[in-house]
Amino acid sequence: MTETTDVLAAVRERVDPTPAERERLAETAARLVERAEDAIAELSVEADVVRVGSTARGTWVRGDRDIDVFVRFQPTLERAELERYGLHVGNDVLPEGHEEYAEHPYVKGEFEGYDVDLVPCYDVDSARDIRSAVDRTPFHTEYLDARLTDELAADVRVFKQFLKGIGAYGSDLKTRGFSGYLSELLVVEYGGFEAVMEAAADAWQPPVHLDPEDHADASFDDPLVVIDPTDPERNVAAVVSAANVARLQHYARRFREDPREAYFFPEPRDPLDAAAVRERLAERGTHALAVRFDDDALLGLVEDERYPQLRRSLDGLVRGLENHGFEVLRGDTWSAETAVLVCELSVAELPDVERHRGPPVSVGEHAAGFYGKYADDPEVTGPYIDGGRYVVERERDVTTAREFAERKLASVALGKRLASLVENGDYEVYAGAEVGALAAEFGVEFADYFDPRP
Amino acid sequence: MTETTDVLAAVRERVDPTPAERERLAETAARLVERAEDAIAELSVEADVVRVGSTARGTWVRGDRDIDVFVRFQPTLERAELERYGLHVGNDVLPEGHEEYAEHPYVKGEFEGYDVDLVPCYDVDSARDIRSAVDRTPFHTEYLDARLTDELAADVRVFKQFLKGIGAYGSDLKTRGFSGYLSELLVVEYGGFEAVMEAAADAWQPPVHLDPEDHADASFDDPLVVIDPTDPERNVAAVVSAANVARLQHYARRFREDPREAYFFPEPRDPLDAAAVRERLAERGTHALAVRFDDDALLGLVEDERYPQLRRSLDGLVRGLENHGFEVLRGDTWSAETAVLVCELSVAELPDVERHRGPPVSVGEHAAGFYGKYADDPEVTGPYIDGGRYVVERERDVTTAREFAERKLASVALGKRLASLVENGDYEVYAGAEVGALAAEFGVEFADYFDPRP
Numbered sequence: 001m002t003e004t005t006d007v008l009a010a011v012r013e014r015v016d017p018t019p020a021e022r023e024r025l026a027e028t029a030a031r032l033v034e035r036a037e038d039a040i041a042e043l044s045v046e047a048d049v050v051r052v053g054s055t056a057r058g059t060w061v062r063g064d065r066d067i068d069v070f071v072r073f074q075p076t077l078e079r080a081e082l083e084r085y086g087l088h089v090g091n092d093v094l095p096e097g098h099e100e101y102a103e104h105p106y107v108k109g110e111f112e113g114y115d116v117d118l119v120p121c122y123d124v125d126s127a128r129d130i131r132s133a134v135d136r137t138p139f140h141t142e143y144l145d146a147r148l149t150d151e152l153a154a155d156v157r158v159f160k161q162f163l164k165g166i167g168a169y170g171s172d173l174k175t176r177g178f179s180g181y182l183s184e185l186l187v188v189e190y191g192g193f194e195a196v197m198e199a200a201a202d203a204w205q206p207p208v209h210l211d212p213e214d215h216a217d218a219s220f221d222d223p224l225v226v227i228d229p230t231d232p233e234r235n236v237a238a239v240v241s242a243a244n245v246a247r248l249q250h251y252a253r254r255f256r257e258d259p260r261e262a263y264f265f266p267e268p269r270d271p272l273d274a275a276a277v278r279e280r281l282a283e284r285g286t287h288a289l290a291v292r293f294d295d296d297a298l299l300g301l302v303e304d305e306r307y308p309q310l311r312r313s314l315d316g317l318v319r320g321l322e323n324h325g326f327e328v329l330r331g332d333t334w335s336a337e338t339a340v341l342v343c344e345l346s347v348a349e350l351p352d353v354e355r356h357r358g359p360p361v362s363v364g365e366h367a368a369g370f371y372g373k374y375a376d377d378p379e380v381t382g383p384y385i386d387g388g389r390y391v392v393e394r395e396r397d398v399t400t401a402r403e404f405a406e407r408k409l410a411s412v413a414l415g416k417r418l419a420s421l422v423e424n425g426d427y428e429v430y431a432g433a434e435v436g437a438l439a440a441e442f443g444v445e446f447a448d449y450f451d452p453r454p
Numbered sequence: 455m456t457e458t459t460d461v462l463a464a465v466r467e468r469v470d471p472t473p474a475e476r477e478r479l480a481e482t483a484a485r486l487v488e489r490a491e492d493a494i495a496e497l498s499v500e501a502d503v504v505r506v507g508s509t510a511r512g513t514w515v516r517g518d519r520d521i522d523v524f525v526r527f528q529p530t531l532e533r534a535e536l537e538r539y540g541l542h543v544g545n546d547v548l549p550e551g552h553e554e555y556a557e558h559p560y561v562k563g564e565f566e567g568y569d570v571d572l573v574p575c576y577d578v579d580s581a582r583d584i585r586s587a588v589d590r591t592p593f594h595t596e597y598l599d600a601r602l603t604d605e606l607a608a609d610v611r612v613f614k615q616f617l618k619g620i621g622a623y624g625s626d627l628k629t630r631g632f633s634g635y636l637s638e639l640l641v642v643e644y645g646g647f648e649a650v651m652e653a654a655a656d657a658w659q660p661p662v663h664l665d666p667e668d669h670a671d672a673s674f675d676d677p678l679v680v681i682d683p684t685d686p687e688r689n690v691a692a693v694v695s696a697a698n699v700a701r702l703q704h705y706a707r708r709f710r711e712d713p714r715e716a717y718f719f720p721e722p723r724d725p726l727d728a729a730a731v732r733e734r735l736a737e738r739g740t741h742a743l744a745v746r747f748d749d750d751a752l753l754g755l756v757e758d759e760r761y762p763q764l765r766r767s768l769d770g771l772v773r774g775l776e777n778h779g780f781e782v783l784r785g786d787t788w789s790a791e792t793a794v795l796v797c798e799l800s801v802a803e804l805p806d807v808e809r810h811r812g813p814p815v816s817v818g819e820h821a822a823g824f825y826g827k828y829a830d831d832p833e834v835t836g837p838y839i840d841g842g843r844y845v846v847e848r849e850r851d852v853t854t855a856r857e858f859a860e861r862k863l864a865s866v867a868l869g870k871r872l873a874s875l876v877e878n879g880d881y882e883v884y885a886g887a888e889v890g891a892l893a894a895e896f897g898v899e900f901a902d903y904f905d906p907r908p
Binding site: 223350371390 | 779816825
């Protein structure tokens with residue numbers, strides 16, 4: 001246990017904000033609130049200003065520089081008015097900022113070295129009455145403020161860093177991991193970082209169901225369900241993938257068996273170069289296939305829109321290859337300057353013939369139709385009878401993986417932007433050792449791919 | 455219809471025995487019966503002599519030279535006595551004959567150019583009281599004698615020739631087709647050859663159930679069920695494979711659409727030579743694998759014992775290959791001077807790695823065991839997490855089809871004799887173009903294989 005204590009102390013040493021950092025943040029946040037209140041005063045509207053998020057709750061990890069300021073308007077205000085007033089206040093507070101759009105517009109900008117979101121919302125009576133998702137946020141802060149002791153806040157920081165270290169932190173659609181709010185809820189619910197580790201390691205049997213306020217009012221089909229204490233109809237963990245739940249369970253067990261700082265701060269991977277990628281493929285005896293997109297319309301999408309499309313397209317590619325007889329060992333999708341779908345196949349080439357099973361001979365017209373279609377086709381072997389069915393061996397539509405990617409990609413289910421790029425032939429295919437060329441951009445991803453961690 | 459009538463007349467011209475053939479057979483059969491009766495008279499035992507089979511019922515196809523003579527003893531006779539008397543009579547009648555063994559011994563031999571079986575059986579009151587399968591045979595002849603007009607007997611000959619032509623005649627375990635008795639029952643039941651064709655073409659929906667005497671006293675799980683009119687517990691068609699039922703349906707439809715003598719007397723296939731086999735494989739882009747056995751213990755087995763073992767072994771080989779990741783397009787087994795199992799595979803070689811899915815990470819001990827087994831194995835990629843499960847990519851046990859046949863054949867389900875041959879390494883493996891060498895022995899089988907008919 002001393003070992004665990006030592007490791008956690010060392011982690012806290014790295015993740016707890018310094019006193020100077022706290023002080024500076026408090027001062028900056030106070031100035032922001034004041035500027036917002038001044039801006040409201042200039043308008044003939046009733047509103048108050050609240051801080052939300054981890055820097056409001058003291059659960060931020062050293063070095064985080066996000067300050068979230070919400071301006072709450074009365075629910076009687078028209079939405080168009082709320083947006084107009086909200087942007088007005090935002091632009092007043094953050095004159096260098098720019099507008100972004102979630103459910104409604106808000107202003108994002110830098111202020112004294114901090115990244116600030118200035119978000120308008122409605123001041124509803126309870127989280128059940130919200131008009132948009134952001135209205136819920138102040139309730140989260142209220143709920144947690146009442147429960148987070150200094151010790152629990154410190155454990156939240158440790159837990160967040162653990163999730164970052166294992167690659168499971170963040171509710172963005174690339175990561176599909178644990179949000180900050182979810183991390184805080186888990187620490188509060190179990191009573192500390194080590195208690196979360198113990199539960200994840202030993203007790204969790206997905207689907208895991210937690211309901212701190214015992215008020216669930218909906219059912220969810222997710223591997224992890226944590227009912228929002230401020231909203232009985234919401235699963236705070238809805239975005240968390242099965243893999244990330246398993247990942248937390250795995251590393252929680254590892255940590256409890258052998259506590260090490262390295263789980264919190266893993267060594268970054270050295271990128272592989274093209275030669276190394278080709279060497280690894282040769283060792284494995286597999287055949288790689290990659291499809292690469294280099295188009296602004298796709299790459300300009302925010303990650304939360306781009307990754308779901310890339311994943312959907314990867315699934316389509318894998319299913320398409322498998323439907324055409326190519327066994328896929330593994331696939332992945334990466335995006336940086338360009339976006340790629342990468343698959344590793346068992347074989348590069350399939351025979352010229354494929355087996356095609358027809359109907360049972362007994363099903364009169366259907367059987368006669370099948371027989372008639374193939375009986376006089378000199379390209380076809382058969383029809384012959386296997387069991388009680390007609391079978392033919394006919395020419396395979398595509399015999400190489402490259403050919404599939406070049407000719408059949410449009411026939412699989414793809415994300416929307418990718419579908420139109422494929423439609424126009426606006427993509428490049430890399431097959432076999434050619435895939436090595438992608439290492440220039442995705443060397444770290446290849447390193448992860450060939451030596452994957454849980 | 456005239457066309458059909460013409461074709462059938464032409465077929466009858468070729469299958470009806472000539473008057474001279476009938477006369478000669480009648481005389482020979484009479485002499486055989488007389489000799490058998492004389493032999494019985496020398497023994498102090500009560501018995502009578504009956505002729506059975508197609509030559510007794512006038513349903514043989516021209517050129518058939520089988521005469522079956524049964525000696526019926528009283529059921530009170532001990533089995534050992536029956537066997538002794540039976541062989542005594544058999545050896546008296548067929549002094550040049552030899553003993554064979556079905557359920558009990560009988561004598562087989564040539565007599566005046568005919569192949570004669572002289573079989574002892576019990577003279578029971580009904581087919582339900584039989585002590586062994588041969589006791590039933592005289593009842594079949596009695597049943598059919600009462601129903602076969604000359605016209606129906608002629609139609610039986612036509613139907614038998616049709617079944618021969620399409621490769622579905624014979625209840626032996628190589629063919630798994632229609633026996634002579636079954637052919638006769640179908641013609642009698644439907645009232646003629648064309649009526650059988652019509653039923654098979656249009657009405658049959660396997661499982662097909664026929665019960666001429668409407669007395670079935672058991673249920674059967676076969677594609678064609680024809681309850682024996684002399685035994686309510688027996689399916690006369692039990693041995694008929696689903697493929698042969700489908701084959702009859704297929705060719706019945708063909709014949710009705712386009713009546714041709716060729717269905718009855720197909721052209722024999724020209725054998726392929728080694729070069730042709732290699733060429734066909736190259737065209738198809740497939741990889742052949744054959745296992746050849748050249749051992750007297752296997753090849754000395756009668757076909758009814760050998761073929762089930764060969765088929766079972768082929769199934770085992772195919773399943774084994776598929777379990778090791780090799781897709782099998784088609785397989786077959788042939789036997790002549792040697793015996794072979796032949797498979798045609800999509801690929802010759804698989805990658806060095808294979809995916810191995812472990813348990814869900816959540817299932818504590820099992821998951822920990824899997825992780826522990828592979829975590830420090832430098833030969834293994836992973837464990838990583840996919841969905842909620844551990845996955846590793848580990849070295850594939852066999853990467854080529856040849857290696858499978860050489861190293862893993864003993865691990866699959868094989869027929870008994872083949873299992874011991876494989877155990878001792880007493881077999882040869884042919885892979886890829888090498889398989890061409892088997893054309894010297896199996897040239898016709900290869901011709902059928904590469905251009906299969908229904």
